[in-house]
Amino acid sequence: MALHPFIAELIARGPVLTDGAWGTELQRRGLAAEELPDAWNLNRPGEVEQVARAYVEAGSQVILTNTFRSNRIAVGERHTPREVANLNAAGVAISRRAAEGKALVFASIGPSGKLLLTGDVTEAQLSEAFSEQAQALADGGADALVIETMSDLGEARLAVAAAKATGLAVVACMVFDSGKQRDRTMMGATPEQAAEALAEAGADVVGANCGNGIAGYVPVCERLSHAGLPVWIKPNAGLPEMVEGRVVFRSSPEEFASHIQGLIQAGAAFIGGCCGTNPDYLRAARRILDLGPSPPCA
Amino acid sequence: MADLEGLYEAILTGDAKAAVALTEQALAEKTDPQTLIHKSMIPAMNEAGQRYECEEYFVPELLLAARAMKGSLELIRPLLVASGASTAGRVVIGTVKGDLHDIGKNLVGSMLEGGGFDVIDLGADVPADKFVATVQEKQAQLVCMSALLTVTMPSMKTTIDALAAAGLREKVKVLVGGAPVTAEYASEIGADGFAENASTAVAAARRLLAAG
Numbered sequence: 001m002a003l004h005p006f007i008a009e010l011i012a013r014g015p016v017l018t019d020g021a022w023g024t025e026l027q028r029r030g031l032a033a034e035e036l037p038d039a040w041n042l043n044r045p046g047e048v049e050q051v052a053r054a055y056v057e058a059g060s061q062v063i064l065t066n067t068f069r070s071n072r073i074a075v076g077e078r079h080t081p082r083e084v085a086n087l088n089a090a091g092v093a094i095s096r097r098a099a100e101g102k103a104l105v106f107a108s109i110g111p112s113g114k115l116l117l118t119g120d121v122t123e124a125q126l127s128e129a130f131s132e133q134a135q136a137l138a139d140g141g142a143d144a145l146v147i148e149t150m151s152d153l154g155e156a157r158l159a160v161a162a163a164k165a166t167g168l169a170v171v172a173c174m175v176f177d178s179g180k181q182r183d184r185t186m187m188g189a190t191p192e193q194a195a196e197a198l199a200e201a202g203a204d205v206v207g208a209n210c211g212n213g214i215a216g217y218v219p220v221c222e223r224l225s226h227a228g229l230p231v232w233i234k235p236n237a238g239l240p241e242m243v244e245g246r247v248v249f250r251s252s253p254e255e256f257a258s259h260i261q262g263l264i265q266a267g268a269a270f271i272g273g274c275c276g277t278n279p280d281y282l283r284a285a286r287r288i289l290d291l292g293p294s295p296p297c298a
Numbered sequence: 299m300a301d302l303e304g305l306y307e308a309i310l311t312g313d314a315k316a317a318v319a320l321t322e323q324a325l326a327e328k329t330d331p332q333t334l335i336h337k338s339m340i341p342a343m344n345e346a347g348q349r350y351e352c353e354e355y356f357v358p359e360l361l362l363a364a365r366a367m368k369g370s371l372e373l374i375r376p377l378l379v380a381s382g383a384s385t386a387g388r389v390v391i392g393t394v395k396g397d398l399h400d401i402g403k404n405l406v407g408s409m410l411e412g413g414g415f416d417v418i419d420l421g422a423d424v425p426a427d428k429f430v431a432t433v434q435e436k437q438a439q440l441v442c443m444s445a446l447l448t449v450t451m452p453s454m455k456t457t458i459d460a461l462a463a464a465g466l467r468e469k470v471k472v473l474v475g476g477a478p479v480t481a482e483y484a485s486e487i488g489a490d491g492f493a494e495n496a497s498t499a500v501a502a503a504r505r506l507l508a509a510g
Contacts, residue, residue: 033396033449034423076398115401117358118408151401177477179353188356 003230004169004204006144010062010104011230011269017289018062018106018234018272019055020282026051026066028278036078038070041090048091052098058279059286062270063103064146067091068110071133073121085136092140106171107142109133109159116154117187126155130162138166146171148209148234149274151186153197160201171232171270172198173207176220182212183220191220195227207232210274213251214238214259222266230269237276249276257284264289300324302338305370309342312362314369321370331374331381335414343367343412347497357405360497364412371414386414387507390432391442392424393476394453399446402476405496406442413500415440426453426460433461433470439507442499443489445476454479455487471506475499 010016026037029047040048048066055063069075070087079087088107095105112129114121134145145163147170150156156172163170174194178184185194195206206229208220214235224231238250256273263271271289273281301320308316324334346363349355355363375385389410393403400422411417418436420428429441441461445451454474461467473491474484484492491506493499 027449033447033453113399113401115404117361118404120404178356184353184356186357188353188358 006169007204007230014292015264015268015289016061016270017059017282017286018232018270019052019060019064020058020273020277020279021237021275022048022051022064022066022068024275025054025278036069036075038066038068038075038087038091039079041066041070041087041094045090045094049094049098052095054279055282056098056100056103058282059290060103060272060282062106062272063095063099065091065095065105065107065137065142067133067137068108068148069113070136071109071112071129073112073114073125073129074110081132084132088133088136089140092137092142096141104143105141106144106146107137107140109137109145109147109163110149111151111155116152123154123158126158127162130159131165134159134163134166134168138168142168144169144171144204146173146232147203148173150174153185153187153189153194156194157197157201160198160203164202169204170202171205171207172201172203173209173232173234174198175210176208176217177211182216183223191223192226195224195229199227199229203229205230205232205270207234207270209234210236212236212238214256214263214273218259218262218266221263221268225267231267232270233263233268234270234272234274236274237281251276253280253284256281257288260285260288300327300329300334302334305334305338306342306345309339309363309366309370310345312359312366314362314366317366318369318373321373325373325377331377334370334374339367339370340414343500347500350495350497357496361405361408364408367412368408371411385416386504387440388416388418388436388438389440389442389503390418390420390429390436390438391444392420392429393422393444393446394450394457395423395425396453397445397447397450398422399444399476402446402496403442403444406444406475406493406499409496409500410442410503413503415500415503426457429457430460430464430466433466434464438470440471440473440503442473442475442503444474445479448478451476451478451483454489458488471509473499473502473506 147159160172198206217235221233305320443454472489474489475493481492491502493502
C-alpha cells in the first residue's frame with residue numbers, strides 16, 4: 001500500500017509524539033459536566049489554547065483540536081449547522097495559534113454517539129454529518145484529520161470516506177476495550193479486522209485510542225501494524241476510578257512512559273495519550289522518544 | 299406440535315422474522331405461552347448471554363437476539379396479561395443528569411426488554427426528579443441508571459438520595475452501570491446492584507427483584 005507522502009515525510013525520522021487529553025484538561029479549568037467541551041472554542045478560547053500550548057511546550061509534534069463532538073449528530077439540538085461549522089473552524093484556529101509553527105494540527109472527529117445497528121441513525125445521516133465536519137476542519141486549515149474513539153467499524157468507515165473527500169491525510173482509530181483480553185472493539189472487531197477495514201476505506205494511518213490503559217495497547221499496536229499502514233496509539237492513563245469522590249487515573253506519568261519503548265518496538269509511528277493524560281505524561285514520553293531506539297539485548 | 303427448538307435457534311441467532319413466525323405458529327396451535335417462554339425464549343437469551351461472556355458473541359449478536367426475543371414477546375404478552383401473569387418487572391431506565399451518552403443505556407434497555415421486563419426509557423440527561431416522578435407514577439420496581447463520564451457519576455447518588463427523600467427508596471431497587479462505574483462505587487452511593495455490561499444487567503435485575 002502506498003504511503004501518503006505527507007505522512008511518510010512526517011514519520012521518516014522516527015515515531016512522532018502527538019498530544020494528550022483535552023476533555024479532562026478542560027474540566028480542570030472549570031468545564032462543567034453538562035457543558036459541550038467544544039463550545040469553549042467560541043466561549044473560552046483562551047483556556048482551550050492553554051491546553052494546546054501546554055502540549056506543544058511538552059514536545060508534541062502533532063496536536064489535535066477541541067472538535068471531537070463538533071458534528072451535528074453529536075451536538076444534537078443545541079447548535080445550528082452554522083454554529084457547528086464555527087466550532088470546527090474556531091477549533092482549528094486555536095490549535096494553529098498554539099502550535100506557532102512548532103507542531104502540526106491534526107483535527108479531531110469523534111463518533112456520533114448513535115448506533116447504526118439500532119437504527120438510531122442512518123448511514124446517510126452519518127455521512128452527511130461527517131462530511132460537513134471534515135470540510136469545515138479542512139477549510140479551517142487543518143494539516144490532517146483524525147477519526148478517533150470509534151466503536152463501530154461501520155461508522156468509522158463512513159467517517160474515513162467523508163474525511164478522505166477533503167484530500168487531507170486521514171488517521172482512523174478505534175477503541176479496543178472489550179472481550180477478556182480487552183483487544184476487541186465494542187462490536188467485537190479484532191485489531192487485524194479493524195486495520196484491514198479502515199485501510200480499505202482509505203485511511204492513511206490506523207490506530208487505537210482511549211481504552212483501558214497503555215499496557216494493553218502494546219500488543220494491539222503490533223496487531224494493527226499487519227495492515228501495512230503506520231500505526232497511531234493514544235491510550236488512557238488507565239481507567240478512571242472514584243476515590244473519595246474524586247476521579248483518579250491510576251497510571252502515573254512514569255508508568256505511562258515505561259511502556260513507550262514497547263510501543264515503538266510494536267511499530268507505533270504516532271504516540272500520545274488519551275483521557276487522564278496531561279502534559280506531564282507527554283513530557284515523560286518525550287524523554288523516552290528523545291533517547292532513540294533502545295540498544296539490542298546482549 | 300410447536301417448534302420449540304426452532305424458536306430457541308431463531309432467538310439465539312437473532313432471526314427476528316423466524317422467531318415471530320414460529321411464535322405465531324405455536325400460538326395458533328394453542329401452545330401454552332409459558333411453555334414458549336420457559337422452554338425456548340429464556341433459555342435462548344441465557345445462551346446468548348453465556349456466549350457474550352465467552353466472547354463468541356459481541357454487542358451486535360446480543361442485540362439481535364434481544365430484538366428477536368422482543369418480537370416474540372410482543373405476540374405473547376397480550377395472552378399473559380389476559381391470563382393474569384405479569385411481566386418480569388417494571389423498570390425505569392435513563393442516563394443520569396449531565397450525561398448525554400445513551401448507547402450503553404439503550405443496549406441495557408433492549409436486553410431487559412428481551413428479558414421480559416416492562417421498560418420505561420427516560421432517555422439521556424435525566425434529572426433526579428424525573429426518575430422519582432416516573433417511579434411514583436408507573437409504580438416501577440427497579441431504577442437503572444447509566445453514566446459514561448466520571449463527572450456525571452455523582453448524579454447517580456443525587457438520584458438515589460432523591461428517591462429516599464420521596465419515601466420511595468424502600469419500594470424500588472437501584473441498579474447502576476456505565477464504563478467508569480464499579481461495584482465499589484455502586485455500594486458507596488447506596489445502590490442495590492451494579493452490572494458490568496448489558497448481558498449481566500438482565501441477570502442482576504432478576505436477582506434484585508427476586509430478593510424483594
